[in-house]
Amino acid sequence: MTDTVSFGYEEIAATAKTARVGEVFTNVAGKYDAMNDAMSAGMHRVWKDVFVRRVKPRAGETILDMAGGTGDIAFRMVESDAAITVADINPAMLDVGIARAAKRDISGLVWTEANAETLRFPDRFFDAYTIAFGIRNVTDIPKALREAHRVLKRGGRFYCLEFSTTLWPGFAEVYDAYSHRLVPKLGKLIANDEDSYRYLIESIRRFPDMARFEAMIGEAGFVQTKVEPMLGGLVAIHSGWKI
Template sequence: MSATFGFRDVDPREKPGLVRGVFDRVASRYDLMNDVMSAGVHRLWKDATAARLNPQPGETIIDCAGGTGDMARRFADLARRARDRRGGEDARILVVDYNAEMIAAGRARGLEPEIDWAVGDAQRLPLPDACANAYVISFGIRNVTDIPAALREARRVLKPGGRFLCLEFSRPPAPALARLYDAYSFKVIPFMGERIAGDRESYQYLVESIRRFPDQKTFQGMIEAAGFSRAGYTNFTGGVAALHHGWAA
């Protein structure tokens, strides 16, 4: 059995180190590159994801592959507003990321009382069963070595009725948009990575990893196979990204 690393098939034991190397190199400019590559549209996708999650006071939310914490801060802000309106305890948001450099970059932006940080593996979360009200993973699951294992782990840590959300790059169903997106991805994004972050290779991998990720329907089936009910998805920007969701039965 092999794992994917961009367009390469590699030994599954190699992939974590290869992915860690990519994010070690891009951590300091990760958020800047997201803005440049998407012309800021990724912020709209993330805002929509946070609104769909609808964080509430007192909830425990796992932000898996949470990197620099931009999603966690959105969750904390929404939960804080809800608490100020009607009372209750602070939400607890746990950012878990495999890459210590990404966690360090997030912590350097400032610490917030609702957010805790941990280095951990999406396939083996350092958490007990049924401990969270919600689990979110944004632009991270395609970097996992064993995606079905990560989905089963998400199901394990959710309480009954817990919400699962996964924001990830996907496949535009319209052929014209798909061709345009391919041209932009393979010609422009690695060039931007070289000029802005000084690292063409890492951004070439990121583009390739998107193309190796399952399409929307296939990934929905994987979510259902992991034990989630009412799985579905919403396309953003014509399917350039998709927000997948499910419920822990």
């Protein structure tokens, strides 16, 4: 990893990014799900449903849902009777998820504060690793991917849901204008935080395209890597297997 990394359109010291991202998610935690609905017109729910269908959680499996603080992915998997650990680096996001689980009378999930780059879990521990809309906020993405590979059992599967760059002609320009001009204003209106949502949009623009990110997953040791684009690649499901 280089000495500097992107924080939205800024270049900052790599050692500072974790704290800066932490501030963003602490600020937005309470309104995170409401903002997801507003920004995507509710489409994030469909994307997450498709994502979990691809994961195919099964009874008796152990699954790590990384960056899963508010519980959206874990709640969709809990009926499978898999043993699910919800991990997030941000305690404020975990607090939101725990409160949402209690309100929905969902039990059996394990909640833990964890950094995707330095997981405390032993080698070959999980059957599946999921991360949804979280990998682009990691300081050292290759390191986080290697950690995902390390904690998976042989035959374990990796699934990542993340924004990317749509390849549909014309739609990319429309979405770019919408996201840069309107999303920060929605952040101001709904969460009283324009700057955090400006960063979140900028972080999408700085994230590797689908082909490059798939290559990074392979470089971390995964095989049979695959990309499933949605809306032409505006959002993509990336997957790979550990052998």
